[in-house]
Amino acid sequence: MIPSAFTFYKPDSIEKAVSIMKDFGDEARVIAGGHSLIPVMKQRLTDIKHLIDLSAIEELKGINISGKSITIGAMTTQVELITNENLFKTAPVIREASLQIADPQVRNLGTIGGNVANGDPANDMPGLMQLLDATYKLSGTNGLREVKAREFYDGAYFTAREDDEILISISFDAPIGGYAYEKQKRKIGDYATAAAGVILNVDNGVCSSASIALTNLSDTPVYCDEAVSMLTGKNIDDNLLSQATKSCVEQSDPVADQRGPVEFKKYVAGIVINKALKRAFERS
Amino acid sequence: MEKINVSMKVNGKDENLHVEPRTLLVHALREHLEYTGAHIGCSSSHCGACTVDLNGKSVKSCTIFAPQAEGAEILTVEGIGTPDKLHVIQEMFKEHHGLQCGYCTPGMIMRSYRFLQENPNPTEEEVRFGISGNLCRCTGYQNIVKSIMAAAKKLNEEANVEKKEIA
Numbered sequence: 033m034i035p036s037a038f039t040f041y042k043p044d045s046i047e048k049a050v051s052i053m054k055d056f057g058d059e060a061r062v063i064a065g066g067h068s069l070i071p072v073m074k075q076r077l078t079d080i081k082h083l084i085d086l087s088a089i090e091e092l093k094g095i096n097i098s099g100k101s102i103t104i105g106a107m108t109t110q111v112e113l114i115t116n117e118n119l120f121k122t123a124p125v126i127r128e129a130s131l132q133i134a135d136p137q138v139r140n141l142g143t144i145g146g147n148v149a150n151g152d153p154a155n156d157m158p159g160l161m162q163l164l165d166a167t168y169k170l171s172g173t174n175g176l177r178e179v180k181a182r183e184f185y186d187g188a189y190f191t192a193r194e195d196d197e198i199l200i201s202i203s204f205d206a207p208i209g210g211y212a213y214e215k216q217k218r219k220i221g222d223y224a225t226a227a228a229g230v231i232l233n234v235d236n237g238v239c240s241s242a243s244i245a246l247t248n249l250s251d252t253p254v255y256c257d258e259a260v261s262m263l264t265g266k267n268i269d270d271n272l273l274s275q276a277t278k279s280c281v282e283q284s285d286p287v288a289d290q291r292g293p294v295e296f297k298k299y300v301a302g303i304v305i306n307k308a309l310k311r312a313f314e315r316s
Numbered sequence: 317m318e319k320i321n322v323s324m325k326v327n328g329k330d331e332n333l334h335v336e337p338r339t340l341l342v343h344a345l346r347e348h349l350e351y352t353g354a355h356i357g358c359s360s361s362h363c364g365a366c367t368v369d370l371n372g373k374s375v376k377s378c379t380i381f382a383p384q385a386e387g388a389e390i391l392t393v394e395g396i397g398t399p400d401k402l403h404v405i406q407e408m409f410k411e412h413h414g415l416q417c418g419y420c421t422p423g424m425i426m427r428s429y430r431f432l433q434e435n436p437n438p439t440e441e442e443v444r445f446g447i448s449g450n451l452c453r454c455t456g457y458q459n460i461v462k463s464i465m466a467a468a469k470k471l472n473e474e475a476n477v478e479k480k481e482i483a
Contacts, residue, residue: 033359037317040337040383063384070379071360083337085384111373135449137427138361140373141380220448221362 035073035080042085046092046171046200049084053196054173056082062198064107064146067138068155092145092200095119103203106145110134113144122206125229129160129213135221148181149199151191154223158185159247160213162255163229166204172197185252209233209241210316214308216300218291224248225291226301228280230308232263234316239263244276244309249284249301256280268313277306322382326351327395333382341385342366342377345392353393353422357451364450367423368392374430376449393422396429404474405429405467414463416454423450428464436475438468 043049053060060082063069072078086092092107097118104113113119113130120127133156134142147157148168161168161181168179173196181202184192193199208231215227227247233240242263244256259276266272286297322333326349333339333348345351345368354377357365361379368377369391397403405428408414415421424447431438431446438446443464444457452460 034340034343035338037336037338039318040320040381042383042386066381066384067361067379070381074359083381087384135364136431136446137364137367137374137376137449138379140375220445 033074035070036076038080038083040083040085042088044088044090046089046198049086049089049198050172050196052082052084053198058195060084062086064143065109065138065141066146067134067142068146068150068152086145086198097122097206100206101203102206103201104144105201106143106149106199108144110139110142110144110147111136114139123164123204125163125207125211125213125231126160128211129156129215129229132156132213132215132217132227138221144202145199148184148202149191149193151185151187151189153185153188153251153253154248156213156215156224156227156247159227159245159253160229161202161204162253163213163231163243163245164204164207165243166202168199169201169203170194170197171200181253182255188251207231207243210312210314212308212311212315214304214311215247216304223291226284226286226297226304228301228305228308230305230312232268232309232312232316234268234313237267239266239268244280244305246280246284246301246305249286249297251285251287254280254284256283258283270310273306273309273313276309277302280305320383322386324385324387325389327390327392335382337381337383339382340378341368341370341380341382341390344382344385345377345390351392351394354426355419355422357419357423362451363420363423364427364447365420365423367426367450369426369430372430374427374449391426391429393425396425403429404470405432405464408467408470409460409463412463412466413459414456415460416452416456420450420452420454424452424460428467432464432468432471436468436472438465440465443468 061080062084093105096103110130147155166181179192210232213229216225229245231243242260246254259279281302319334355365357363359378361376366378397406
């Protein structure tokens, strides 16, 4: 499979990349790890005339941890997220989730920026970033702006990013409490049939704060605000976790595909959400 | 479409290519440089038959455009052993019947080559997770895992002998 022809650019600064995007509008696309983009180019599901490789832009790389505040450059690969010990100490849920993405070769090239900016509801990072209440920094013709991960996704492949904008970094505060990212998939390398991320902060049995987000259970990630308010301020027990699970499943809106009909997906969702809640509670 | 110049080091040799930007690395290796070790299986980054080493990392060469590999150091199966002098991993695949039809083998070998540097003392489970991006349609995984475990043992023995010799 060979994609249609394009012109290749490898700018060394964000400004140069943005200016190419401005010149060519929706005929131009940036490429990060390429493991979502190249397959659709090869299938000719998208026709890109100008491809902008971001790999030479140093500002887009690296993980910066300063106290509680974590900033990850868009071009940071999944394997860098997994192997960074300081990131593991401050936000261990990232390693747990990243190890469940694709396979070793793909994780060597796949980036966090590509994963969150693509807007594919099957990607794990968008849900994970909603779980962490992350903020995305975008750079475009009109300068810099920030968008919350929980407000970034409008629909499958539709996001708040404008055509001339590049997602440059992702920031969030180190999460407090127990965590879990649970994913059910048919095989390694497959997208989730259902996946759930949970963070639970529990003091003396009482939940002081919580966060729950779901992957591939709607056309965007699902942030489960109803279950979060159900848990916050309450004594945590199995019964409450079951009620929260039920509320999350109700907020999900999966579609039938090769991974199964809606009823099956909701059943699997219930299992992964409950497992994630329980594991996060055990770790809290 | 206009061709561009791409240079890379493949199996220790500097190479200059004049290719269309849409040329995939696997095609550049196979058709332009005649390193046909990297195979095209699924061409959709699932099967891993096209796995090569790029700057010390295993990658699927069907999902990289040649110009993305500008300046990179690439190692293919041709670069780790020769028919007269097989690499330990190749020897162990031969000894433990780690191949049936052989189509996935270059990818399996190249992934094992890098994996055993990332984790020189793997458990069987770690081997299976380490090669989870490589599929064998003959389903010959038992012997592939056996071969990699045997290669790990042999490579470690060789490393220990070298250490003693230096000491």
